[in-house]
Amino acid sequence: MLATILAWIVGIEHLGIMVLEIWASPKQQAKAFGLSNDYTQQPEARISMANQGIYNGMLGLLIIATTWLFGGTIQLQVWALLLLFIIVVAFYGGLTVGKKVWIMQLLPAVLAEGAVLAVWLG
Secondary structure, eight states: OHHHHHHHHHHHHHHHHHHHHHHSOHHHHHHHHTOOHHHHTSHHHHHHHHHHHHHHHHHHHHHHHHHHHOOHHHHHHHHHHHHHHHHHHHHHHHHHTOTHHIIIIIHHHHHHHHHHHHHHHO
16 A cells, blocks of 8 residues: 555656646746746747656656556556656756755655565565
């Protein structure tokens, strides 16, 4: 149950990131991601952020959909793989964007991954 709750938290978080990256105003994006307003208002930046949003949204959707698409060990394996993707990307994001990414994205994914692995391997 804990593994499911933590996986869902990560999934919902990534759907929220998608909303910010695709539909938020440039001002909201600048505030949320620690960017300048000048940057987030550029058409190229808006397109890039929306593209990132699709990736984040699909990860979030897949994590949540895994609840209904798979059961048992396969469900845990899919969650473990998706969470590992997030861990790698969030680790890199913390190095390149800022340490806030480690708290907001890496930590929840690591906790969820730990819970999933404990159930799967335990």
